[in-house]
Amino acid sequence: MKRLLPILLLLGIYTGLQSRCAAQKNGDFSSKNKKAIQLYEAGDAYYRSGQMLKAENSFRNAIQVDTAFAEAYFVLSQILIETGREKEGSSYLKMGLHYNDRNFKYGYKTVADLDKKNGYYEDSERYYRLFLEKYTADTNDYAAARRGIAESKLLALLVKNPVPYNPENAGPNINTRYNDYHPALSVDGKRLIFCRTEPPVQAPTCPGRNGMLEDFYFSHRDEKNNWEKALNAGPPLNSGCNEGTPFITPDGRYMYFAACERQDGLGRCDIYVSERAGDSWGTPKNVGAPVNSPHWESQPSFSSDGKTLYFVSSRPGGYGKMDIYKSELQADGKFGPAQNLGPKINTAENDQFPFIHPDDQTFYFVSAGHLSIGGDDIQYCRRQPDGNWGYAQNIGYPINSSDNEQALIVSADGEWAYVTSAREGGYGGFDIYRFNLYPQARPYAVTYLKGNVVDKTDGRPLEARFELIDLASGKTVVASRSDKVNGEFLVSLPTNKNYALNVSRDGYLFHSENFALQGMHEAGKPFEKKVELSPIRKDDPVVLKNVFFATAEYALLPESKAELDKLVEFLNKNATLKIEIGGHTDNAGSDELNKKLSENRARSVYDFLVQAGINKARLSYKGYGSTKPVADNGTEAGRAQNRRTEFKIVE
Numbered sequence: 001m002k003r004l005l006p007i008l009l010l011l012g013i014y015t016g017l018q019s020r021c022a023a024q025k026n027g028d029f030s031s032k033n034k035k036a037i038q039l040y041e042a043g044d045a046y047y048r049s050g051q052m053l054k055a056e057n058s059f060r061n062a063i064q065v066d067t068a069f070a071e072a073y074f075v076l077s078q079i080l081i082e083t084g085r086e087k088e089g090s091s092y093l094k095m096g097l098h099y100n101d102r103n104f105k106y107g108y109k110t111v112a113d114l115d116k117k118n119g120y121y122e123d124s125e126r127y128y129r130l131f132l133e134k135y136t137a138d139t140n141d142y143a144a145a146r147r148g149i150a151e152s153k154l155l156a157l158l159v160k161n162p163v164p165y166n167p168e169n170a171g172p173n174i175n176t177r178y179n180d181y182h183p184a185l186s187v188d189g190k191r192l193i194f195c196r197t198e199p200p201v202q203a204p205t206c207p208g209r210n211g212m213l214e215d216f217y218f219s220h221r222d223e224k225n226n227w228e229k230a231l232n233a234g235p236p237l238n239s240g241c242n243e244g245t246p247f248i249t250p251d252g253r254y255m256y257f258a259a260c261e262r263q264d265g266l267g268r269c270d271i272y273v274s275e276r277a278g279d280s281w282g283t284p285k286n287v288g289a290p291v292n293s294p295h296w297e298s299q300p301s302f303s304s305d306g307k308t309l310y311f312v313s314s315r316p317g318g319y320g321k322m323d324i325y326k327s328e329l330q331a332d333g334k335f336g337p338a339q340n341l342g343p344k345i346n347t348a349e350n351d352q353f354p355f356i357h358p359d360d361q362t363f364y365f366v367s368a369g370h371l372s373i374g375g376d377d378i379q380y381c382r383r384q385p386d387g388n389w390g391y392a393q394n395i396g397y398p399i400n401s402s403d404n405e406q407a408l409i410v411s412a413d414g415e416w417a418y419v420t421s422a423r424e425g426g427y428g429g430f431d432i433y434r435f436n437l438y439p440q441a442r443p444y445a446v447t448y449l450k451g452n453v454v455d456k457t458d459g460r461p462l463e464a465r466f467e468l469i470d471l472a473s474g475k476t477v478v479a480s481r482s483d484k485v486n487g488e489f490l491v492s493l494p495t496n497k498n499y500a501l502n503v504s505r506d507g508y509l510f511h512s513e514n515f516a517l518q519g520m521h522e523a524g525k526p527f528e529k530k531v532e533l534s535p536i537r538k539d540d541p542v543v544l545k546n547v548f549f550a551t552a553e554y555a556l557l558p559e560s561k562a563e564l565d566k567l568v569e570f571l572n573k574n575a576t577l578k579i580e581i582g583g584h585t586d587n588a589g590s591d592e593l594n595k596k597l598s599e600n601r602a603r604s605v606y607d608f609l610v611q612a613g614i615n616k617a618r619l620s621y622k623g624y625g626s627t628k629p630v631a632d633n634g635t636e637a638g639r640a641q642n643r644r645t646e647f648k649i650v651e
Contacts, residue, residue: 029071030100036066043075055079070100074107081114090114105134109145116148119373119402121156125149151371158373163396163441167419167433169426173229174219177428178212181420184246184255187304187358187412187448187492188526192219192227193246193255194432200240214242216257236283237274245407250304250358251480252490255281258298266292271300271311278485291327291335299407304358304446304492305477309335312352319346324354324365344389350376353407357414358492362443363389364408373397376404378419380441395441406430412492413523414442445495445523449515452487453503456532461487464505464533467566471498471546471559493517493527498559500546502566508533509649510570512563514545536574541582541646547605554600556608564605567647568612578651581605581621584628586639591625599623605645620650 073096347369
């Protein structure tokens with residue numbers, strides 16, 4: 001009985017067996033058949049000595065001799081469950097309860113849990129109710145059974161109402177006879193990076209997985225929007241050890257990933273970051289504590305504002321086995337304390353594979369502890385008005401199945417989701433698939449701005465700082481830098497908001513753009529822009545594209561503050577410059593009124609700068625009316641360009 005004890009505790013019927021043991025000493029089995037009892041005792045002896053197959057056969061034979069031998073059913077069911085045959089084990093447990101449940105009432109909850117796990121929701125509800133009828137003590141298990149009834153009803157509803165799901169294999173340029181999994185997608189959808197396990201070409205420099213190494217592979221979309229043949233990322237990303245769970249930041253400049261058994265690691269697996277310059281990735285750096293710990297960290301995901309890293313850790317102090325954490329990037333470039341995402345996300349089981357969409361409002365993850373069709377199910381939640389995450393929702397059947405699911409990622413426009421599956425019809429083990437994500441589970445649509453920064457005088461690429469600002473709140477949504485090799489930059493633009501983009505570099509006039517996406521709820525055509533920065537010199541006008549006035553008014557609208565703050569910053573950095581602020585209108589109305597309006601608008605900007613601490617001696621303003629058009633006043637688009645406020649260096 002000592003050997004059976006821990007197993008039967010797992011099954012949840014040991015309470016009943018305690019009383020049965022006392023009876024067994026007196027020969028008081030539920031069976032009175034001597035041969036059946038002998039076979040039972042032989043099976044118990046085999047079990048004690050670890051001879052599982054012989055034990056199983058003995059208990060089966062005992063049941064053949066006496067088909068109502070409850071104890072034999074119970075122990076056989078545990079052997080089957082322990083060896084991965086849960087459905088068969090559940091059926092034997094049900095038979096045992098049918099013949100004798102007097103001392104095994106707890107087995108009803110075990111059956112219910114197994115049926116729920118295996119997708120038999122009507123049966124699981126029925127057995128939970130039987131447990132409540134026969135086991136009336138108000139314990140944690142009683143409460144769990146009541147939850148089980150509610151979950152069984154919800155799960156049955158999910159399965160009866162399947163969501164659209166038609167996965168497409170990513171094809172032979174991505175998938176191979178090996179395992180290909182955990183994809184990461186750039187925000188423009190042009191670059192895919194994923195993991196592949198395959199035999200090493202050379203002897204590994206550290207222990208692999210059964211002789212296989214986990215490496216990164218890259219693929220790019222060609223002109224026909226097909227994936228090119230994936231290529232090994234090579235060093236320094238691939239090291240000869242195991243690398244995995246990559247994530248490309250929305251600006252395309254950084255890749256976060258997990259690596260194991262590295263000499264600079266703080267634990268078994270740590271999170272690393274590599275910076276891209278042109279087409280090359282730099283040497284990965286350990287992000288250090290407090291993100292990494294002496295425990296296990298992996299599965300990074302980064303917010304589109306470049307401020308928050310989400311990751312998974314096995315560190316103590318969480319809610320379960322694996323929990324999801326976040327860490328904020330500080331002004332000094334280091335990460336702040338790791339913060340657990342709390343009980344709306346994390347459970348007593350494994351919670352992992354976080355993916356924060358570029359909308360920064362929709363969060364996907366995989367959990368074994370939330371409402372689950374199988375073991376690990378894909379969940380999602382939305383950010384609430386107070387900034388906290390809402391309750392998790394199961395993404396639905398058949399996206400979630402009776403199997404354990406892996407990470408899900410979603411394209412910027414919200415239309416396509418990518419998953420890993422070992423479903424039949426693939427190229428090997430795990431393959432990468434994509435499917436059209438049904439509308440209710442989609443994030444808010446995000447488009448993007450893709451461009452490059454060059455010197456206006458000679459066209460050479462420039463590394464420059466760019467900021468995306470929400471005009472309504474004045475908050476910086478993204479702050480990053482263009483590529484130091486080719487000047488390229490990538491900015492995600494969540495729809496239904498208006499943005500200012502400011503690009504600056506020391507020794508140059510700053511550049512601004514406006515993106516009016518208010519009222520736009522679907523991702524439209526992406527923006528592409530070549531930003532030409534002019535060296536600081538006299539008489540080159542700079543249009544302030546995010547300075548706003550009401551029609552025929554000259555009071556600055558609140559949305560103008562972000563742009564004018566950048567002008568203040570520019571003047572403070574270049575303390576010897578003097579500027580003229582110029583106001584311009586279109587040709588609607590009289591010349592006199594236009595001149596007066598343009599002058600008053602220029603004066604409003606002048607007053608803002610003075611109030612911000614800029615010396616009046618460095619400032620002048622002038623209204624030009626409609627005398628200096630930059631576009632045709634015959635179209636509305638042209639008139640909009642002519643209505644502008646600008647500044648130029650005068651000294």
